[in-house]
Amino acid sequence: MIQAGSIKGLAVISLSPESMLLRILQDGRFHSGEAIGLELGVSRSAVWKKIKKINASGIASIHCVKGRGYKLANEINPLNPELHFQGVNFSWAVGLIDTVDSTNAEALRRLNSGISAPFALVAEQQTAGRGRRGRNWVSPYGENLYFSLALRVDQGMRQLEGLSLVIGLAVISALKNVGVSDVSLKWPNDVLVSGSKIAGVLLELTGDIADICHVIIGVGINANMSTAGSEISQKWTSVLRATGLQTDRNLLLTALQNQLDKYLGLHWTRGFSALKDEWERNHLWQGRSVFLSAGEKQISGRVVGVDASGALRLVVDGVEQRFSGGELSLRLQDDS
Ligand code: BTN
DSSP states (O other): OBOSEEETTEEEOSBOHHHHHHHHHTTSSOBOHHHHHHHHTSOHHHHHHHHHHHHHHTSOOEEEETTTEEEESSOOOOOOOOSEEEOSSOEEEEEEEEEESOHHHHHHHHHHTTOOSOEEEEEEEESSOBOGGGOBOOOOTTTSEEEEEEEEEOSTHHHHTTHHHHHHHHHHHHHHHTTOOSEEEETTTEEEETTEEEEEEEEEEEEOTTSOEEEEEEEEEOOSOOOOTTOOOSOBOOHHHHHSSOOOHHHHHHHHHHHHHHHHHHHHHHOGGGTHHHHHHTBTTTTOEEEEEETTEEEEEEEEEEOTTSOEEEEETTEEEEEOOTTEEEEEOTTO
16 A cells, blocks of 8 residues: 555545556556556566556556556546645545445544544545445445534533535535536435435444544435446436536545535534525425334324424424434435
8 A cells, every 4th residue: 555645746545556546547547567567666567467457446447558558547536635634624644545345444543543634534435434324335436425524512512503404505505516407405414406315424422422522424425326237226216317427526525525624514503493494495205294213103294394303393293392413314205
């Protein structure tokens, strides 16, 4: 692994040599094996081995022409984030990882090793991406956005109330910024386009919520994924599928961080109650009849909105009840 290197002034950390090689070829021109070897500090035959590895993996396809060198067969769009995000309200360090089990798990490990928050991580690929309710988050190489932001929370529950819903608002705004229309939310934070899931949010807490703790805000956005086999059990889409256009993941990442900065700023200063109406306007199933699943238990009710803490308000048998918790999920009733 190459640690804390730099390509064209952009910060990179934990990139594999194959990933560095792809970044050299990113300009679409021919590069000789010798020149690539010099940049990577390896021999020409080591370069050839890495090219064979990349071609075999299916991550990219590289042409080899005698006397000219190597050239990418198709355009690729590697992540090239700036080392530091500077927003209006917050700033944080950004780390780029090539392949990781889960950016949330890695953020947790970094917190446990004493790295101080805030910091963000973005990866080209996750091998064990985590979804809500113990699900797996399909995370192929170079196609989507896998992002985690670790924040320190020192005002306990007050600072966390409604937070996961607010992140959903930031994600839909970022998607609108890159040209996706008709984006809406499904409580608590599924992001949908025409009923198909385009993005998900997973918040994980560590520490003592009565005192000082950390929250890891994990966001997965399907960007350029066009097929996923049968791995995803629910209806899904991506920016590519929704708009018909490949999206620049670097622009999407910038949009996401700017919107997180904006919405976290509003949430931190004014609380979720200031964003509740906006959230309800974006809730696809507002007023609809739903089933709420909590493990084995299923509750039938009508959605009336959310409360100031982000809990779901359902009218069940004529009486309003409130529900919150990470294990809950909603399903539309056929007759609504
Ligand atoms: C969901 O099930 O809707 C939540 C999906 C969250 C996926 C993201 S991808 C980046 C971060 N790392 C993970 O392992 N999960 C989150």
